[in-house]
Amino acid sequence: MTTPDTAPAVYVSGLLKSFRGAGGRHQDVLRGVDFSAQRGAVTTLLGTNGAGKSTSLACAQGLLQPDGGTVRLLDQEPWRAPAQLRARVGVMLQDGGLPPSQKPLAYLRHVAGLYAQPRPVNELAERLGLNEFAGTSIRRLSGGQKQRVALAVALVGNPEVLFLDEPSAGLDPQSRQVVFELITELRADGRAIVLTTHLLEDAERLSDTIFVIDRGRTVAHGTVEELIGADGPGDLTVAFADGVVPTWPSGINALPLAAGRWQVPALDSPATLARITAEWAAAGILPRELRLERRSLEDAFLTLAAEAEQTPSGTETGTEQTPPAPQGPRARLARVAGRRQR
Numbered sequence: 001m002t003t004p005d006t007a008p009a010v011y012v013s014g015l016l017k018s019f020r021g022a023g024g025r026h027q028d029v030l031r032g033v034d035f036s037a038q039r040g041a042v043t044t045l046l047g048t049n050g051a052g053k054s055t056s057l058a059c060a061q062g063l064l065q066p067d068g069g070t071v072r073l074l075d076q077e078p079w080r081a082p083a084q085l086r087a088r089v090g091v092m093l094q095d096g097g098l099p100p101s102q103k104p105l106a107y108l109r110h111v112a113g114l115y116a117q118p119r120p121v122n123e124l125a126e127r128l129g130l131n132e133f134a135g136t137s138i139r140r141l142s143g144g145q146k147q148r149v150a151l152a153v154a155l156v157g158n159p160e161v162l163f164l165d166e167p168s169a170g171l172d173p174q175s176r177q178v179v180f181e182l183i184t185e186l187r188a189d190g191r192a193i194v195l196t197t198h199l200l201e202d203a204e205r206l207s208d209t210i211f212v213i214d215r216g217r218t219v220a221h222g223t224v225e226e227l228i229g230a231d232g233p234g235d236l237t238v239a240f241a242d243g244v245v246p247t248w249p250s251g252i253n254a255l256p257l258a259a260g261r262w263q264v265p266a267l268d269s270p271a272t273l274a275r276i277t278a279e280w281a282a283a284g285i286l287p288r289e290l291r292l293e294r295r296s297l298e299d300a301f302l303t304l305a306a307e308a309e310q311t312p313s314g315t316e317t318g319t320e321q322t323p324p325a326p327q328g329p330r331a332r333l334a335r336v337a338g339r340r341q342r
């Protein structure tokens with residue numbers, strides 16, 4: 001990755017991190033993570049479970065010191081940074097990191113009191129529905145309720161940079177919508193938002209830039225359009241009335257589906273589409289339905305994961321390699337998609 005022209009709020013390059021695993025051996029968890037986050041943008045680290053997203057975020061925030069690579073957070077090395085830097089950064093951790101015996105609103109007020117210009121606590125509590133359980137101690141809250149408190153705590157200091165580790169995990173649709181709206185507002189207000197997710201739908205909906213992390217490495221980055229390949233091929237699906245059997249120009253790979261439907265995968269040019277419809281015009285047939293669907297982020301992610309799987313994983317001598325994924329990319333994505341259904 002080249003150094004960006006404008007100084008990003010977060011800049012991470014060549015990040016390395018090992019942990020001592022079972023039997024005292026090192027496991028290389030990060031083996032070359034690169035990402036940067038601009039102000040006024042949502043930057044997403046996308047990857048399957050265990051890819052290294054949370055570890056990358058922890059290094060970028062200064063909660064963990066990396067073994068190698070460069071990290072700049074608001075132009076400083078975060079693990080050496082003074083308290084003033086902390087005050088400019090909001091963090092929502094995956095496990096919440098909240099004091100279990102405290103009550104949500106009292107704790108939020110306490111945290112707000114630590115900042116020079118906090119957001120109004122009542123407004124945040126209202127937006128995130130914290131009043132419903134204001135009198136319950138944090139340890140008794142549901143997972144989704146804790147998530148909402150954790151997000152409020154991350155936001156209350158009015159941070160310039162916001163790190164959100166899986167912000168929508170475990171939230172009901174209504175709360176998820178509120179979180180999306182808050183993130184969109186923060187972006188419009190010029191904050192740099194870095195989030196992690198393995199939910200392709202969330203990544204597609206929210207992100208200005210996505211960095212795809214696979215087994216400790218950044219394997220691709222770009223806008224959703226760039227990753228999908230907006231000008232690339234799409235799948236054409238057509239349906240005909242009962243008894244109509246379409247003819248196809250030579251060289252067109254049309255696959256019959258159920259109930260009078262056909263699919264032409266990876267249709268790659270307007271000229272090909274024109275040839276197909278000209279054939280039907282000549283035969284005097286009109287489809288009941290015609291849909292050209294662009295590739296989804298899911299398709300792009302599958303391709304990237306498959307490519308990454310074929311790349312040998314280099315690592316230092318004497319250390320334990322990150323074990324190859326036990327399943328293929330399709331199965332790994334199935335797990336991702338399974339979680340998306342929640």
Ligand SMILES: Nc1ncnc2c1ncn2[C@@H]1O[C@H](COP(=O)(O)OP(=O)(O)OP(=O)(O)O)[C@@H](O)[C@H]1O
Nearest residue numbers: 019020029047048049050051052053054055056198
């Ligand atoms: N403190 C630690 N000690 C040992 N291993 C760790 C530690 N923290 C993380 N790991 C390992 O590092 C790998 C990456 O973990 P990480 O939490 O960064 O992944 P992730 O991409 O955030 O996954 P998920 O989507 O499941 O949250 C995992 O194999 C994990 O077990």
